[in-house]
Amino acid sequence: MMLQIQELELIMSTHTLLHPSSFQLNPNQKLGLVGRNGTGKSTLLKSIVGEYLPTGGTIFLQGNPKLGYLPQNAVSESKDSVWDELKSALIELNRLEQEIQNLEITAPSSTKLVEKMEQFRIMGGYQIDETIGSTLHGLGFSQSDWHTPCSSFSGGWQMRIALAKLLISNPDIAILDEPTNHLDIHARSWLAQHLSQSSSAQIIVSHDQYFLDQIVDSILEIRNKELHIYKGNFSYFIQNRSQRIESEQSAFEKQQKERAHLQNYIDRFGAKATKAKQAQSRQKKLEKMNVIEQPIQLKKEASIHFTFPKSSTELVFGFKNADIGWELPLVHNCSFQLRSHMKLALVGANGCGKSTLLHSLSGNLPLLKGNRMFGSGVRLGVYAQDVAAQLPKDHTPISHLSNRYFHCTLTKIRSTLGSLGLSSESHEKSISVLSGGEKARVVLADLILGEYNTLFLDEPTNHLDIETAHALIEGLKRFEGCILLVSHDRRLIEQVSTHLGSIQDQTLLIHEGIQPSWLTPQKTGSQKSTEPKKENKLDYQERRRKSNQRKKQEKQIRILEDEISQIELQQELLDQKMIEMSTDYEQIQKLANEQQKIEESLMEKMEQWEELSLILSEE
Template structure:
């Protein structure tokens, strides 16, 4: 069980979260929703102990806690199978010791009787901890998240950033800790992997607290929703659809109460104003003034700001924008594209679909000039000014800079006033533009990356998963 009591987080003299309290019982699947920058990731970090708490406390009942960050946590030189074993430190250590003892016996390094006794003890401990079934569990989890049997032998460095995030998620699921904290677990997952993960979490016996913008996923998994907004957290029973209905009902109820209260206040103020100067009514006037001062005003729910921007084309491109002919590409002798051709005309909006690992990002990178294809050619129109938004564009941000400084790097001498106007449309208003990139949530970083991308003059857009974290 996870118990959060009066949790407060202060940034730059203002409260990001104020006196937040809630509990997640064993077996509950709780989704955290809210606008970007509301403090969802910060809340998870504080529960995990990765972020200092300004006030309040977090208590966990018996059991371990598994935490999926928004950044992958893998060693690139290890194979996928080896990396999965690191999720179980004690079993991994025993497994390694068994291997060394067996090698010592073969090479006759040490006392055979002592080594044999230690080997038997190690095997007994390994079996007791369920070690004999771990390879099968690894195969089940990795298969569910879209990896093949052949992938188990590949170094983690061979996988893209999205697939490395899947490895981090697979390690968390393999551990089966009593408490799970998941930050955007469905990012980088295809439809089949999302369906498998939804079923896995629905059947998970422990407590789950997850941040995600994926309403469909929460409809399949969540038993309760926590809405983080304007520094407060409100709980709604049921899944995401039930939350939307409950929030709308609450908003209507508060609006009705506020309307009634405002009418009553107006009536009392009218009486006060009418009889303020009459001595015979002085006592009643003072009584009503005091009554108004004591009224606990009903606060209406306010809608969070929405990002508003226009994507403008810089110059008119020719009718035939792009012609890619017979594109083929291999990654270390593994073919990902074979004889792919594409013609793009002005005004077209084209989407690439297909299973993960099918070559969509590779094809886009080839078109953008980021990767040279093994075979084939790419011909762009003379006036084409292409802009490429990479799948992990936010990873290229400099954490030491402020939001304004980071966008200024791509602005081509635009004045700060114009840049602040652009950032305001991406919900970075007033002093928010002076926030350090290091302090931003995943969603806020994506908005900065998108703002940087859109201040550059383009008339052709190549976008790889631009809605991640949004």
């Protein structure tokens, strides 16, 4: 046991988040922490790392383990370069390196120096550069980023720097609050692999079922203000949860009956002198009883409905021969029209310019060259990637929305927030204390109340629990207006978009329908630093053979990518079915078996893909 939590109670002002509950974390255990938005996941993590003082209970860390904590909106504002910032995480190694340098001057032939050098070697001192390089590469940093100051990166990249630093520091317990929110598919799968192979104990909050399934061996769920532990991965948890809720419900009903029975006895006989003793003992029993709360049934999320006013002109926005970017163009000589019937999803590796294109099209960012066009009657609503930055911290959801939409009645604002699942207590809280998913609901309410005919959405499913993300997808499918979407969420893209846009080699390509290969993980960033390869002196035949083989492998990779997309699509449809059928145990069992098979074949294809792409990248 490394971490033991006993009778932990969390009360936020007057609202109880968690009744006294206990759990423990063992060495090497990988625990997924799940629950609907606002149930207290982040607050629980903050209590463990000492950033929040719980109302009651004890948190015991055995053997003083080293904690590594990634908050939900982690930023690294250091002025140091990314490389130096990461290296600073290796406190002990850096200290040892300094000692060695000093000894090399003061006592170059001492045994102490030899000892220190040996210690440095054992602690992996000579692999530092390789570790830092491969972590940065895995998280999508290109080599040109390594020596850039951390502070000049955008929010999503700041989170990655903080994550990389945490991984490098190799904590005994890694505590990660929604680490995948800003990661593309490639970085996500790298992180999943890294975490599952690491020997540290982990507590990971995530709404990404596929990600959790690759890593965790147990699930801790916050539901009904209590902790529920499941010894299995996320799929196992989904299978078992409905059964548990059923038995909780029958325990609740049984206790209700017993209580009613006791109360009945007390009411009837309490006043009678002959029965007073018996009535009193029943009264005591009633008072002593641990009252079972009625379990919240897994209700379906209320539907999200975007009001659609009048349409704009057919042309909504467009570019003519535009160069788009900050100092240097990310997209070059772009001519493109966003039409009113389009639901366009932009995909591509992190940093290729998707969000920048969105800002330029909305007119937020001036073009480097060329012209921007816009239609008339366009009412544009925007969901920014960083929801927290989009909202004023010192307002409440109600004051913020009534300032923006003064023609809306308070009742309308409240009912819109309520329909998105934001509890009425949170309507009056300061936005700064809202959870990630609650903030996202405030922006979604804004998009509903604004009655827009055009929506620009940058990663709108980040922070949302699975059920709400599902409701959002349904709402966007029904929306009759134009949508420009930036997302790494495959289910969202595949279900909502009519067109796909991809930025490749500074060119924007638009495709009607879905092109599976654009949704498969692409290698991002440059390769980790290795020694320059020696020139191979191959004779003509050997070169030709190699080139043919390479072509074959490239073709195989393309085929595999298509196959992987297909399997992933099947998997997501299955996940969705599992959520829909979560109360039907037999169906869930069947679906879980099916999912297991699909997952096996996916892993097999991914392994093949990885092997091949490794061979290709090494050639």
